[in-house]
Structure formats: C-alpha cells, structure tokens
Amino acid sequence: MLSKSDLDERFLKARRAGEENDAKRRAALLDIPYLNLISVTVPTEVKALTFVKSGAARAAKLVPFQLLRNKLFIGAFDPHLPEAATLIEELKKKHEVQIFIVSLASLEHAWSYYRYAPDETKEISGQVNIDKDRLAELFEKIKTLEILERELDEFKSPLVSQLLEIVLSGAMALKASDIHMEPGQEMSALRYRIDGILHTAYSKFNAHTYRSVVMRIKLLSNLKLNVMDEPQDGRFTVGLANRDIEIRTSIIPSEFGETIVMRILDPLALKVNLEELGWRPDDLEIVKKEIAKPNGLILTTGPTGSGKTTTLYAFLKKVYSPEIKIITVEDPIEYHIEGISQTQVNPDVSYTFASGLRSILRQDPNVILIGEIRDKETAEISVNAALTGHLVFSTLHTNDAIGAIPRFIDLGAKPNTLAPSLNLVIAQRLVRVLCKVCKVKKELSPEIQEKIKRFVVGLPARVDKTPYADFAIYEHKGCAECGNIGYRGRVSVFELFAIDDEIREAIYHIPSETELFTLARKQGMVTMQEDGLLKVILGVTSVAEVERTTGIVEWLANA
Numbered sequence: 001m002l003s004k005s006d007l008d009e010r011f012l013k014a015r016r017a018g019e020e021n022d023a024k025r026r027a028a029l030l031d032i033p034y035l036n037l038i039s040v041t042v043p044t045e046v047k048a049l050t051f052v053k054s055g056a057a058r059a060a061k062l063v064p065f066q067l068l069r070n071k072l073f074i075g076a077f078d079p080h081l082p083e084a085a086t087l088i089e090e091l092k093k094k095h096e097v098q099i100f101i102v103s104l105a106s107l108e109h110a111w112s113y114y115r116y117a118p119d120e121t122k123e124i125s126g127q128v129n130i131d132k133d134r135l136a137e138l139f140e141k142i143k144t145l146e147i148l149e150r151e152l153d154e155f156k157s158p159l160v161s162q163l164l165e166i167v168l169s170g171a172m173a174l175k176a177s178d179i180h181m182e183p184g185q186e187m188s189a190l191r192y193r194i195d196g197i198l199h200t201a202y203s204k205f206n207a208h209t210y211r212s213v214v215m216r217i218k219l220l221s222n223l224k225l226n227v228m229d230e231p232q233d234g235r236f237t238v239g240l241a242n243r244d245i246e247i248r249t250s251i252i253p254s255e256f257g258e259t260i261v262m263r264i265l266d267p268l269a270l271k272v273n274l275e276e277l278g279w280r281p282d283d284l285e286i287v288k289k290e291i292a293k294p295n296g297l298i299l300t301t302g303p304t305g306s307g308k309t310t311t312l313y314a315f316l317k318k319v320y321s322p323e324i325k326i327i328t329v330e331d332p333i334e335y336h337i338e339g340i341s342q343t344q345v346n347p348d349v350s351y352t353f354a355s356g357l358r359s360i361l362r363q364d365p366n367v368i369l370i371g372e373i374r375d376k377e378t379a380e381i382s383v384n385a386a387l388t389g390h391l392v393f394s395t396l397h398t399n400d401a402i403g404a405i406p407r408f409i410d411l412g413a414k415p416n417t418l419a420p421s422l423n424l425v426i427a428q429r430l431v432r433v434l435c436k437v438c439k440v441k442k443e444l445s446p447e448i449q450e451k452i453k454r455f456v457v458g459l460p461a462r463v464d465k466t467p468y469a470d471f472a473i474y475e476h477k478g479c480a481e482c483g484n485i486g487y488r489g490r491v492s493v494f495e496l497f498a499i500d501d502e503i504r505e506a507i508y509h510i511p512s513e514t515e516l517f518t519l520a521r522k523q524g525m526v527t528m529q530e531d532g533l534l535k536v537i538l539g540v541t542s543v544a545e546v547e548r549t550t551g552i553v554e555w556l557a558n559a
Contacts, residue, residue, distance in 0.1 A: 019103040027101035035226045037075055037106035054114045060084040063110040068219050070095055075102035138169035144483045145201050152202045160212045168238055174483055183210055183257030195432045195490050214258050221249040229253045243267055270335050274314040278491035282462045286496055291315050296423035297386035301398040307430045307492050308395040312369055315393055319367055328369035329356035353378045370394040376412035383413055386421035401427040401497035402516045419507040427495040427528055429549040431541045432487035438479035441472055451555050460524035471537035493532040497525055
C-alpha cells in the first residue's frame with residue numbers, strides 16, 4: 001500500500017502533467033509557441049524580471065523571463081487577458097517581444113526567482129564580460145583540473161552566470177580548445193579538450209543545474225529556447241581586458257538532454273608565424289621557396305584538427321604585402337587576419353567553395369585560400385586558377401602527402417592539368433609538447449641507442465644530422481606548471497612532397513601510391529613519423545605522442 005507522501009507525489013505529478021497538456025492545447029489554439037519553464041529551467045540570474053514588478057506579473061499571469069539584446073521573452077498563461085495585454089503593449093514600446101504560452105505551474109516556478117532579481121536590468125547581449133579582478137582570481141586559482149573540480153564542488157551561488165564564468169575561465173586558464181558538456185542519465189559531465197585530448201573536468205552536474213547552464217548558453221548564442229530536439233549552431237563572445245574571445249556553440253539532442261560543444265577561438269592561441277610551427281630547417285627552406293612562387297597549388301592534408309588551416313594562415317601572413325591581393329573562401333572563418341579579404345561559405349545564398357572561388361577569380365587576386373577541396377568542381381577550378389597565374393592554398397582530407405595525387409584524380413581532376421599546377425603537398429599532424437619543467441629522461445639500452453643512431457644516419461642527405469648527434473628520449477610526468485598533464489602546447493610533425501619534373505611526368509600516367517612513394521623517397525622526402533621521431537630525440541615530444549598520431553614505431557617498442 002502506498003504511503004500518503006507517495007500518493008501526494010503521484011497526485012502532484014498528474015496535476016502538473018494535466019496543466020502542461022492544457023497549456024499545449026491553448027498554445028495550439030492561439031498559434032503561439034508553448035514552453036515548459038520548469039523542465040527548461042530559467043537561469044536564476046535573469047534580470048529581465050525587473051521589467052515587470054512581481055505583483056503586476058502575478059496579476060497578469062505572465063513573466064518576462066529572458067532578455068537577449070533587445071528581445072524580451074515572456075511566458076504568459078493567456079496574453080489576451082486584459083492585464084497581460086496592457087503590460088505586453090507597454091513592453092513592446094521598448095523591446096521586440098517573443099511570447100510563449102505556459103502553465104500556472106511554470107509561472108509559479110518562474111515567479112520564485114523574483115527573490116534573486118537585481119534592482120537594475122542588464123541585457124544578455126551575446127557577450128560575457130567577466131570582471132577583470134574575478135578573472136584574475138580564477139586564473140590564479142585554476143591551475144589543474146583537480147582544482148577546477150574542487151571549485152565547482154564548492155560553488156553554492158544560485159547565479160548560473162557565475163557558474164558559466166568558472167567553466168569558461170577554467171577552459172581559458174587550462175588552455176582548452178573546446179568545452180564539451182554531456183548530459184547523463186543521473187549526472188552530467190564537463191570535459192575540456194586540451195592539446196587535442198579530452199579530459200573530464202567535472203562529472204557531477206545534476207539535471208537542474210545542467211539544464212540551467214544549457215539555457216544560459218542558448219540565450220547567449222541567440223538560439224531557440226523551446227527547440228530541444230534539433231541541432232542548433234550559434235556564437236557569443238567573452239570580453240577580456242585586452243581582447244575578445246569568440247565562442248562557437250554547437251548543440252545537438254541526445255538521449256538524456258542536449259549535448260553542447262563550445263569551440264574557443266582565442267586570437268592569442270593562433271600561431272601564425274611560419275617559423276613557429278615546428279619545421280626542420282630543410283623543410284622550412286622548401287616551404288619558403290614554394291610560397292614565394294607567383295603561381296601554383298600548395299595543399300595541406302590531414303584529418304580534422306591536424307593544424308592544416310593554421311599552416312595556411314601562416315602562409316598567408318608570410319606572403320602578405322600591400323602590393324598583392326589575397327582573398328579567402330572559408331567554412332567558417334576561424335580567425336581574422338588583417339589586410340586579407342576573407343569570405344565565408346553560406347549555403348543559404350548558394351555561396352559554396354566552388355561558387356565562391358569563381359567569384360573570387362573575378363576580383364583579380366594574386367593569392368587565393370580555399371578552405372577545403374571536396375568536390376570535382378572546386379578541384380577543377382583550383383587547378384585552373386593555379387595554371388592561370390594565381391598562387392592557390394587549400395586543404396585536402398588524405399592520410400599522407402602522397403595520397404593527395406590519387407585523391408585529386410578521384411575527384412575528377414585531369415592529370416594533364418594537375419601535374420603542371422601542383423607545387424607542394426604537406427601532410428601534418430599535431431603532437432603534444434612535453435612539459436619543460438617536469439619531463440623525465442628515459443634510460444636507453446645500448447641496443448636502442450644504436451638503433452636511433454642508425455635511424456639518424458639513414459635519413460635523406462638534405463637533413464642536417466648534427467642536432468641529433470647528442471640525443472635523449474623523455475617521458476611525461478605532470479606538475480603544477482602543466483596542470484598535472486605532463487604536456488603543454490602542441491607542435492606539428494610534417495611530411496613534404498615537393499613536385500619536381502620527374503614526379504610531374506609520373507602524374508601524367510596516373511601512378512600508384514607505391515610508385516609515387518618511391519619517387520618521393522628518391523627526392524628526399526621525410527615522413528611524418530620520421531619527423532616526429534626527430535622531435536622525440538630532441539626532447540620536444542614523446543614516443544607515445546608520435547605513435548598516437550602516426551602509428552606504432554616497432555623498432556622503438558622497448559625504448
């Protein structure tokens with residue numbers, strides 16, 4: 001037999017379900033969107049409440065629950081009630097008003113936040129301005145993921161804006177590139193991508209808190225509040241004392257709620273100086289020679305997140321001068337570069353890579369950057385542009401540099417136009433850099449030392465062997481400086497496939513990848529794995545990192 005409390009709880013749930021169903025019915029009749037303010041959770045910091053006093057809101061059976069820029073969101077039991085209609089007309093004089101039909105239970109829930117309402121209204125404008133003193137305090141505090149977890153555990157304020165400040169400040173303090181918020185059946189998690197690897201920062205958000213943070217992020221990103229079963233994309237800005245950081249928001253529905261990924265685009269995190277990317281001197285010499293040419297096609301290849309776009313931005317910065325015209329077509333524009341005309345793909349107006357490239361060519365550019373070549377039309381226009389006096393930079397999804405040739409031919413490029421247009425293909429990956437403070441030197445057996453010496457001696461003649469004569473291999477450990485991770489920052493490992501006359505002649509006959517690799521080795525190509533191992537024996541990265549990104553190094557298995 002059920003206890004009285006159980007019966008009361010069942011009755012309450014049934015009554016609320018009935019109220020929500022009634023609100024949905026009324027919304028459909030009035031052709032006004034429905035919203036459940038209890039399940040969505042109105043963030044408690046919302047200052048829009050101050051536009052209507054508590055007494056007036058209760059009399060009119062409505063609540064102004066969010067303000068985004070000049071758009072005021074109102075939940076109303078019935079907007080045609082005389083008191084409600086009068087208030088709404090007054091509010092429309094100063095704001096764009098969006099009305100939702102809500103239940104009385106929703107209103108009671110929202111009205112309970114009046115006790116947190118501030119005296120003055122502050123707009124949610126798509127920008128988070130973190131107080132510089134608070135930011136400095138959070139940066140000073142949050143040195144490791146463990147400290148961040150403790151900070152979130154101890155957070156007791158009802159203000160969701162302050163909770164989001166901790167999440168954002170923690171990400172910036174730990175130099176994360178992405179923030180992942182993932183709902184679970186009972187608890188939800190916060191994860192940061194730091195130097196390409198995901199780390200769980202917190203896994204104890206309850207459903208109420210998680211939904212509050214989601215709502216806050218959706219408001220800042222100018223996303224639809226009452227849409228929870230469709231993907232949405234938006235953006236907002238974090239205003240710091242010396243710069244603005246753009247946050248790109250992606251929300252998708254999942255089993256237990258909405259999953260959020262926020263991409264952090266910090267201008268200071270972008271290395272656009274060519275020399276800082278991790279080139280060996282011989283590779284850098286080849287790159288500088290090729291990007292100095294007035295025409296031709298230069299490709300960077302690799303999976304998503306391998307640093308291709310950063311490399312191309314570094315090329316643009318290197319070749320830029322006021323005397324030449326540089327135009328890009330990107331998807332999306334990740335960072336703005338001064339002096340360069342950057343355009344963004346927009347399928348809604350049929351501005352694709354191909355159509356954008358055609359338009360760009362009518363602008364008489366000297367240098368063109370195409371975010372990605374992914375179809376026959378873009379491939380053909382890129383090749384023709386390189387043949388008609390333009391220097392063209394782009395990216396291609398292949399596993400290695402050699403694979404760019406068959407990939408281009410698969411896309412429909414003709415060998416007789418591809419061969420003379422292609423100058424250089426660069427494959428790359430990003431490996432984490434060992435923390436300089438805590439990295440630990442490994443003891444190497446005589447056998448492994450001998451194998452390393454033979455590896456260095458066997459490299460192509462263009463590689464200067466001198467820096468690798470006195471070598472050592474290090475492992476990660478972890479300290480306060482690197483947030484107990486053992487790595488701090490990333491560097492690229494490269495593979496350069498320069499197209500010479502012999503390789504051009506081979507392309508005309510549609511060679512296999514094996515034939516191309518033989519020609520590339522004859523030319524002196526160093527593979528990505530070999531470049532990574534050279535960084536290992538210089539103490540820059542670890543064997544584990546090189547193997548994670550380029551595959552197992554069998555002869556170093558026991559190192």
